[in-house]
Every structure is written in C-alpha cells, then in structure tokens.
Amino acid sequence: MKINEIRNNFPIFKTKINGKKLVYLDSANSSQKPKTVIDRMTYFYENEYSNIGRSVHSLAVTATNKFEETRDMVQKFINAKHREEIIFTKGATESINLVANSFGEKFIDEGDEIILTELEHHSNYVPWHYLRKKRKANIKFVKLDENLQINVDEVKKLISNKTKIIALTHLSNVTGGITPLKEIIDLAKTKNIPVLVDGTQGAPHLKLDMLDLDCDFYAISCHKLYGPNGLGVLYGKKKWLDQFDPYQGGGGMIDEVKKNNITYAETPTKFEAGTMQTAEVVAFGESIKLLEKIGLKRIKDHEDKVLNYGLEMLSKDNSINLVGTPKNKASVISFTLKGIHPHDIATILDDDGVAIRAGHHCCQILHDKIGVPATARASIGIYNDKEDIDILINAIGKCKKLFS
Amino acid sequence: MKINEIRNNFPIFKTKINGKKLVYLDSANSSQKPKTVIDRMTYFYENEYSNIGRSVHSLAVTATNKFEETRDMVQKFINAKHREEIIFTKGATESINLVANSFGEKFIDEGDEIILTELEHHSNYVPWHYLRKKRKANIKFVKLDENLQINVDEVKKLISNKTKIIALTHLSNVTGGITPLKEIIDLAKTKNIPVLVDGTQGAPHLKLDMLDLDCDFYAISCHKLYGPNGLGVLYGKKKWLDQFDPYQGGGGMIDEVKKNNITYAETPTKFEAGTMQTAEVVAFGESIKLLEKIGLKRIKDHEDKVLNYGLEMLSKDNSINLVGTPKNKASVISFTLKGIHPHDIATILDDDGVAIRAGHHCCQILHDKIGVPATARASIGIYNDKEDIDILINAIGKCKKLFS
Amino acid sequence: MELKELYKEIILDHGKNPRNFGKCTNYNVDAKGHNPLCGDKVHIYAKVDKEKKVIDLSFEGEGCAISLASASILTDVVKGKEYSLAERIISDFLMMIKKNDKMKTNSLDEDQVTTMMSLSGVKEFPMRVKCATMAWHTLSEALKGKNE
Amino acid sequence: MELKELYKEIILDHGKNPRNFGKCTNYNVDAKGHNPLCGDKVHIYAKVDKEKKVIDLSFEGEGCAISLASASILTDVVKGKEYSLAERIISDFLMMIKKNDKMKTNSLDEDQVTTMMSLSGVKEFPMRVKCATMAWHTLSEALKGKNE
C-alpha cells in the first residue's frame, strides 16, 4: 500500500467540516478507523455475533475462536513471550488501574515509594494516587530536563530501597518526546524494580518488542491504534499476573464458587470478568493487519516527515512557542500562540476544518511546571500529509489576523 | 411494527447454521443486534468519530452531544430522577464491581453483613466476596423456596442491625423467576438498608421505573438489551454517588491534579475515567428507540406467549425436568433431560441450528443447591416465535433418539 | 456556525482589555470558578453592603477570549446593582445563552444589553458555552451564599 | 461437522456404561480435573507400584458423554502399563486430538487404538475438545508428580 493511499482507507475523510476538507490533527486523542476495521465489526454483528467462551453452539464457537485469534495477533504484534500475557481491557486507563490495584494490594505497604514522572497523563497518576491514599505510600515525580524530556539520571536519583515500582510513559502526549526506556528499564532491573510503561501513545508510532524492552507491564488503548473504542490491552509478565489477585469479579473468571469461598481461573481469564467486547476485539485484529501490512518502520518514516515539516513551519513564526523540544520525538506538536488562548485557536481552526486539541491534555502536572494552564496540540497519524500542515499554518494565520 | 416483523430487523437471521435456519435461544447470554444499532455504529465511525468531552472541534462537539443524548434517553427509559444518575460502564459486571468497591470502601467494616441470594449470578457475588475478604465482612445468602424463587420472608429473616446492603437479581438467568422487588425494597427502606438490583436480565424484559421501584442501584448490560457489547449502565441514586469516591482513575474524571493531591469531578463524570465507548453509547440509543417503538408491554406479552408455549411443550415430556417453577417468570427456561448431559444436548441441538446454552450459567451456588453441575437453558428474545419452540422440541427428540 | 458571530469586535475588545481586572479594594465576598476540562479559572471579588447592594465588583482569571470577555462584561453590568436585580440579570443572561431568549432590559441601559447580547453567538458553539457562563454562575453562587 | 462423527456407537456405549468407574482398591495416587466453564469434573485413582507401573486405574466424575467416555477409555487403555509407556500413549492421544495426527500403536492392540481413535471426531467441535482431553491431562499431571 502506498503511503498516500492510506488515507483512502478511512471513510471519515469524506466528511466535510464546515464545508471544508477535514484536516484531522487529533490522533493523539483518538485515531480515525479504517474501513476494514469498521466493516469487520459490522460483519461480525450481522453474521457472527455471539458471546464467547460460554456456549457450545456454532456462533459461540466461531466468536470464541476469532476473539482468541486476536489475542495471538497482539502477542505477535508486541512480541510477548506468552499469549497469556495479553489481557483485554476497556482501555489503557483500565489497564493501568488493574496493575495499580492488583500490584498495590500485594506489594505496596506504608512508606513504600512509587516513581512517576512529571510527564505522565492523569491515567498514569490517579490510580497511583489511590494507592498513595489507601496504603500511605509515597509518590515521587521524576524531574524533566529543559527540553521537557525524561532523563535516566533523574530517575536514578529517585530510586531508593523503598521504591516498589516505576511507572512512566513511552511517548508523551504533549511533547511527543520518546522516553529512553531501555536505559531506565536496565537500571530498574539492577535493583529488581518492576517497570510499567504507559504505551498509549507509544504503540501507534513505535515498533514494540516486549522481549527486547523487558518491561513488566505495557498498557495500550486500541482506539488510538486505529481500532475500535472501548478496548485496551494490558501486557503483563506472566510471573506477575500469576501472582496477582483478580481485578473485577464476575462471570468467566472463576474456577470454583462456593458459599464460603471462591477460587479463580488462570491468567488471562481471571482478569477478563463478564461479557467482553467481542466485536471490538475481533475488529481490532484488522487494525493490526493494516499496521503490519504498511509496516511500522514506514509509518514512522512517513509520520516523521510530516512532523518535521510541521516543526519547521511552526518554528518560522516567532509568535509561536513550542512546548518541549525533546530530541527524540514522534507525532505530537504542542504550542502556544502569543496573546491567543488555545481554546480560541481550536475554535478558529475548526472553522477551516482543522481538528486539533486545546487544554492540558490530562497532563496538569506538566502544565503547572511550564506555567500555562492550556496548550494547543496538533498530532499526526498515518493518514496525515504535508498538505494538512499547510492548511494548519494557514489557519493559524487567520487566528492571528482575527486577534490582531 | 408488527411483532412478526421484528425478526426482519436483525441481520443475523440470514445466517445459516449447519445449513439450517438459526433458532437463537441464547438471548439471556447475549442478544442479537438490530440493523439500526449496527448501522448507527457504522455511521458514527464513518462520519462522526471522535473522542468526547475533550476537544472543541466540530467532530468532538457532535460526538459529545450524541453521547450525552443517550444518557438522557437512558434516564427517560428507566425513569431516573436525574441524568447524573446514569453512569456508562463496561457492562453489568463493572457496574456491580463499581458499587461493591465504592460503597464498600466507605460503608463496610469488619463484621458487617451483605445479603445476597442463592440465585445470584457470579457477577453479583464475586465483587462482594472481595469485600468479604478485604473488610472481614460476612455474606448471607437468602434461601430460595421450593420453586427456586426469592421470598420476602426469607430476606426478612436475614436482616440484622449489621446488614449494610442487599444485592439481588431482578430476574433469574436460570429460572426466569421475577423477584418481588417492591416488597423487598419496602422492607429494606424501613431499616434504611440500600438495595442493589442486578437488572442484567430484568432490563430486557420488564418495564423499568426507578422512581417507582426506589432501589438504590440498578445494573444493566447493554448487549443483552439488543445493544452493542462492551457497554453497560449503572443507575445509582445521586445521594450515594455524590458520597462515593471514584472507581477507576484517569483522564476526564478529575477536578484538579496537583503533585500532592487530586480532587475529582462531579458525578457522573467522576466515574467515567478514560476514553469511553463513544460509538457504542451512541448506537445504544437506537436499542432504546426500538424497544420504545415496539413498547415494553407488547414485548413482554409476545415473549410470554412464546415462553408459555415452550413451557407447555416441554412439560409434556416427562423425561424433561424443569429447573425452577417460579409463578412469576419471564423469558428463561432451564431444564435437564434424563440420561443426557446438557453439553451433549447443546451440541446436538446446534446441529439443527438451535443455539441454547449449557452449563451452570455462572450460578454455581444455585446448581450446588439443586445438586446438578449443569443445566440446559433456552432463553427467549423479541425475535423468537412459536416455530422456534417447535424446532427446539423436535431437536430434543433427536437427542433422545441418539442416546436411546 | 459563523466565526464572526462568536468573535465580535466587542468581545475581542473585552477579551484583550478586560474591565475590572484585579481585586477590588475592600472586597468582602469572593468565589472561584473552574472548568477542569480546559483549565479555565475565574476568581470573582465583590464588595457588598448591608443593603444588599454590590458596591464594587472585579475578577481575576485565566482563560480564553470568551471567558475573559464574559467576566469583564459581567462585572461591568452588575456593579452597583442590588442583589435582587443582579440575580435577575444573571438569570436572564443564562437563559439567553441556553434558550435563545431575548434579554430583558431590567433597567439596564441599551448599551449594556447589547454588550451582553454580544455573547449570544456562543450558543452555536456548545463546547464554548461554559466559557461564556462560568463567571456568571460563580457570582450567582457567591451572592446566594450571602443572601441566605 | 457430522454429529455422528462425534457421537459414535462406541462413545455412546462408554458414556453410558463407563468402565473402571469408582475408586480402585488401594489406590495410592489420585488427581482431580475440573472445567470451570461447564462444571465437568473428573477424579482419577491409580494404584502404582515401585516399578513405576500403573497396576490399577479408575475414575469418578460428572460430565457429558464425551468426557465420561474419554475417561473410561483412558482407564481401559492405560491400566497395566508402565509410566513411560502410559505417558507416550497420553501424549499420542493429545496430539491426535489437537493436530489430526494418526495414533501410534505403542504396543497397544488394534482394538484399543480404534477405541481411542473414536474420540478424534471431537476435533471438529472445538468447544468439546476439553471434554475429551481433561481426564488425560489429569492423569498425566498425576504421574508427573510421581515420576520426579
């Protein structure tokens, strides 16, 4: 598939916004869906729908097989050692809540320390805050460097013999900065500290290899990976998952249920309580197929071209201030415009069909640090091109004119 | 819409199973989806997709509005007092886990008692078992009468001044028995004990009116209500939800996030962490429209006709044993067949295109009580008719012949 | 949705040069508003007397042009009014934004009514309604506290 | 999927009249299997001697025709065999079910091989595979425990 043909696979781009072509620069928020994913979901509901794992009739058998096939595909996609290490969740948020809850219950006591960074999304802070309150644990935040990047030395400074887990993002949803994970995980290994990676933004842009990365947990949101919404993945090393108590309780995750006691199934089943998002899981297989067909390297190369063009164009305008200038980055550009609030920018850009996001992007700690309550963010997906950037720049010009 | 035309709205019935017409008698497990629901989802993904509540661009505005419109529709559908009392979850399982967690944290201490019944689905037991272990609370099970029905007198016997909550099903997924909820809730009110109703099976068959019923919590799974999978609803009285701490932590549910503390949004927002199932919520609106168009009374009347015909036909065969004979029941028939295991029945029926479920239906306590590890279950939805029952009976005849 | 309906001259002017910005001297009532979704903040300061009159009124805040303009217009219009009238004005304003209602004059001069009406374009931009109403809600809450 | 491929005469017969049902006398190894999804249970009892031979073998259990027949056939075939041979037979059986492999004879008589092969129809019914394999897995685990 040619890069400039990718866009044709996404039906949304036929939609006009205020009579204009849709320039969708909000993929870090949620990505659009290719026709193959949408069609797979429709086909499933129209021809194959059934609940999985419980009934023995033909529809249920097919549904169960297709569901489990996607688990295999995810395992291969992220190169995990065991298929049992792939758990389907509601989203990265639930994935992280699951770990904070089940890890916390077992391993976090009063006075223990959790290391996060100033770059984290609220999804990778609030669940740990719950633990802080419940367990009287402490949270330490890794200080960012002047480019708003995470630095292995700053992580090192915070590690103590009370550190129980390090949880940090793979790719910042504000700066686009890519965390030097290998170094940090290697460091953590030497101290036997498990590492959770919030891969919500990493997964859509970077080739994943769990065996190589060697993190203990990796959280993914399928809706940012060109998949259906309401679905996520938690990768967790089997040695941890086997030790964890289950998270939500309900049908399908039990071994034996008696009036005075309950025993649970093995992983991953014990973490998948209740009726799952069968259609979404099956359709997510098509997202993986598309990404593998194009190739993650080509995707990165293409997105980098658009990103660098965007950075170049925005840098020319000295009323624009880029938020964070990490050397190693992908997909995301956040900025402020002198004298114009990001919300006004977003509304005015929308008039030209340009969809960006304005706000703190669920990163209030970071925004406190840089001292602005809100920024404007343009984020790039596989369907964007340089023309999108040109339209963005042009629309920013209009903003400035309106406010001049 | 004529009752016998309803079926035409469900594309799945064009599918052939082993060359035969699909006789879907597994709606208690999950219901099939009407074309309007499937199409709404497709349309949304193809033309309107965006994440809600966060961006100010046109797509996000539309998505947010449609999402919130469904909340209004659900409020009306179940006649709740406030729209803030409607929380979207992953399913009834998550709805119940949310309450057990947030209610338990605040109100359940060592020695406190939780009243469940012997009829409960694992979804309405396992989450309370967690509390029992964490809080050293006790669970008491309401004994069923000889028809396997819940009886208000048996509930009364268990209530003590340590009772903190009563959680019970509206309609049994094994016997089809309808719980005398009004009486039980009235009783609980006199003692100030909140009542959670597992409405997973009630919602698809019974007209709901929260103001009249006056329960404190009501859990719904949308996939059993002819809606998309991966979506549920929790109804909760505002006075409780306002007091609860949030459940999962993440984006969108916060008020202010600082390094040393976090405050949360109001209900329902504080319970909807992370990216929601926007497409599913929007499409679920179409399920409600369909149900309201047909009318819940007509649905019940129609299903009752099919149910009673089924009961009559099955009763004629004295090798068949009906599991539970509650006087007030709907939709569900469970049975055993002398000398033939339910799994064999289900496999053999499937050969004739008849989809039923075999097993303990996530009700192991009930199956222990009746002393059989598994039963066969046929459950009726709006698209079933007497012909489906005839085909079922005929297929059961085949089973008996094969095993004779 | 016409962008110019939202960003009228008068709003841009109030947004850029907000009136009554800062803490008014000897304020004895204050209240904060906050929109967690976008981070907008407003802090209202009022000096009220025993006769239940808003003698002085000002605000501080961070936010978009709409929210600053809205707070600026609010302070301009309500300053000097009695509680009861202030409440009527606020509720009329909120009704106008929500329900497309015409503003009542409420003994305001025509200029003031026009200025308030200039925010009506926000109706077509649902995600921005909160920007236009937050300050008004905040003052209303503050006065309610005092009125009981 | 042909139903008769699954419910062969021989399986129906073993299902209705399972061989070696109950606790064999003086058993010194036992192990339980359980399928939480459907509630099927099997409890295997074996008498083994110091020479690592399965002298006697029996089972108790609840379940469908397939799972009872499967346990019945298992006990019939493995009784009297040495550990190592028993393990080979079990692993051959599991491979046949999973991968469509032909059964090796492993010094079994032809009748026994045919009986085991009669369960091969289960391959076409994925949800029933566990019914056909549970007893075999359970015995394999039990012997493994003893073999170390």
Ligand SMILES: Cc1ncc(COP(=O)(O)O)c(C=O)c1O
């Ligand atoms: C009575 C009852 N409660 C709870 C549930 C759980 O619903 P879900 O799996 O959709 O979360 C079910 C469905 O299996 C049910 O029948």
Ligand SMILES: Cc1ncc(COP(=O)(O)O)c(C=O)c1O
């Ligand atoms: C870095 C990061 N982490 C976590 C999340 C939460 O993902 P979701 O909302 O899909 O659960 C997001 C998305 O908003 C994100 O950008």
